[in-house]
Amino acid sequence: MSIQQTLERVLQQVRAGIHPSDLADLVDELSDQQKQELFLLLSDAEAAAIIEEMEGFDQAAVLRLLTRHRASAILKEMAADDAADLVGELPPDEAKELLNLIEEDEAQDIKELLRYPEDTAGGLMTTDFVALPEDLTIRQAFDQLRRLAPSPEVAYYIYVVDESGRLTGVLSLRDLIATGDDVRLAEVMRRSPMTISVEMNQEEVARLVSRYDLLALPVVEADGRLLGVVTVDDILDVMVEEATEDILHLGRAGSVELTNILSMPFTALVRRRLPWLLISVVGGTLSGGVITAYESVLQSVITLAVFIPVIMDMGGAVGTQSSTIVVRALSTGHLALRDLGRYLLHELKVGSTLGLSAGLLAGLVAALWKGESELGLVVGLSAFCALTVAAIVGAIVPFVWRLMRVDPAVAASPFVTAIKDITGLLIYFSFASLLLDHI
């Protein structure tokens, strides 16, 4: 397709009212030159709506294709929180230059938002909310709403503030509709609404919004001044982000950013994955130490080496299962520290049953394959004990980290792996020394 045809197709879609989120995907596929030409043809508002839906990394790239002047005009059309996120992606000098081109008070809003870390309530909140004074009547409030035309995410709650901007109450649009025209807001608003501080971590904010089924949560200063509002659509993104972080940590991949996985500099990826790998060198060496201690046993029955992977892999499966279940149950609140005793008992029953089944199978395989029933007994018994221990270790380690206020998702896996290997091999070689005649 020629540039001209591609552009016409995209422009058609823009004008046909396609959702900006879909347009952003289309734009992603264009070459830099095509992007440049397309944005020349779009209005500032159209461009802003599309850029808002792009990933931070791509947003900055598009903005760089435009003149400073145009970029600042588009930035002005964006919601303040989105604009702040975008400016945060730019190198400091480019960011400063752009902000200088924007009107004083809007630039101030953006700078204000940039002060807060990205993963806090301050970093999530928008400053485009509806705050009205207490002595307004319902009729006047309606007039204000008509004038302000707030965006859908923030339109549902109306916040009521006193003359120094302190939050005193909240009304929903539903309350507004259900109330007579001449009543004052102060008379119908719900007082002392739930608020959060600007420093609250985004995971905690998400927990609150989801627990109380909220559409938005007001963010206040220590003195009660209303600073912004965190809306449920931002919370959806946070939940995907936090779940992804937990999954990557459990997979020992560290905090890899998936948003630009293909363009991420590979040194960054290596830096995040290497530490976890080096821990496994240490764990593996310690397990090797166990084998060294039993080298003479191994020398006389070399076939014992054949079942080292079986013991390690089975222990790995069971240990990973229990640690994954406990990490997830702790982080979703389905288990608490006080449940440790009860859960361990539960896991002991489950783990020993799993150990019994897998031990029988592994023992049978060993006996039939190598034609030695004694070897089968050693493998079977060891598997039973090693798996029971692995199940318990997998369950205890996350509780211990939680007790020490370390995120179990980050720290559980490498320790569970090392401990189950060392104990598993110890059990295996102990049974071998005890039960095999020819040693």
Place this chain on the structure above:
Amino acid sequence: MSIQQTLERVLQQVRAGIHPSDLADLVDELSDQQKQELFLLLSDAEAAAIIEEMEGFDQAAVLRLLTRHRASAILKEMAADDAADLVGELPPDEAKELLNLIEEDEAQDIKELLRYPEDTAGGLMTTDFVALPEDLTIRQAFDQLRRLAPSPEVAYYIYVVDESGRLTGVLSLRDLIATGDDVRLAEVMRRSPMTISVEMNQEEVARLVSRYDLLALPVVEADGRLLGVVTVDDILDVMVEEATEDILHLGRAGSVELTNILSMPFTALVRRRLPWLLISVVGGTLSGGVITAYESVLQSVITLAVFIPVIMDMGGAVGTQSSTIVVRALSTGHLALRDLGRYLLHELKVGSTLGLSAGLLAGLVAALWKGESELGLVVGLSAFCALTVAAIVGAIVPFVWRLMRVDPAVAASPFVTAIKDITGLLIYFSFASLLLDHI
């Protein structure tokens, strides 16, 4: 604390306007007898609000403590979708008995909702939405809203239907406020709004809501009749649920339900965890086969056995890292099938760099510990090659499953583990046969 004191404390909290979600936690801590006495003191509406916030398993237990008559009265006060979820938790005969005690049309609503599988749009949607005819004026619409007093989650959008109940448009409360009193809904509504079918899987529904930042999505029949609405607060729960499922599958723990993790019958847990464990017996045995093939090599240099865990653990760390990253990137849409080639090249660079670093370390450990530089060379070279292969295997397997339309989160881990162990040990013993003099 005596029963009386406990009850008084809880009742105080109910009357003090504590959020039902917090009350549900309080009630959870009570004994059955205390729960029974407490619910005698609560109004139907108060009881319904608290029960709505409890987990399905506990809801059914509380309902069983009450008389049939009281239970049906409380059920009537609950939102239709919550009531249906609760009735779905009961044994069929109890459910039927309860529904018989509820008025015809409300029971019909609940039965209707029970027909849809829990993890579809039909299972998620509520039937308490606002649908108004096209020829209503804005003023009449306001009157209707006042009369209906819809719950906050569904109050923001007003759906417009024709005389046979087919969805023809949608308005937001904001649109309503911004429009003159005598205009008809048909004139200002947005036509052909985004809709979903009743069978759509909840994961897909969540993807749409989050992608388009929606507060609610209408669910329609094939003929366009409006059946219900899925709201964003239910989507938050779905996202936690789906992320948890992915995490548990990656940890090879199957679809364990965390909601009643402590009370879950242990046979159910065993049944879900055992299959993955048995796969690891097979994988371990195949790795054992590699060792069997090199038994004579091992017999002459028994120290080789010491580094088997090192090779396996390092391969495990790298393989798990790449498969976790790819599984997550595929499921969040940050990678697509067409990116396979580019990503493998990327992973090859990262994997070989990781292999080089860890190989140097492991080789050094081997050489210094055992005082044999040749052994160090074998361990180092093997680690380098085995880790590079593990990185590639970890990245390819999820792509292959996705290509075969199997969920990579479910199926990736056991295969990556087996393949990286078999290849890792093959590489290790091949280098040993090649490079060690005394074999």
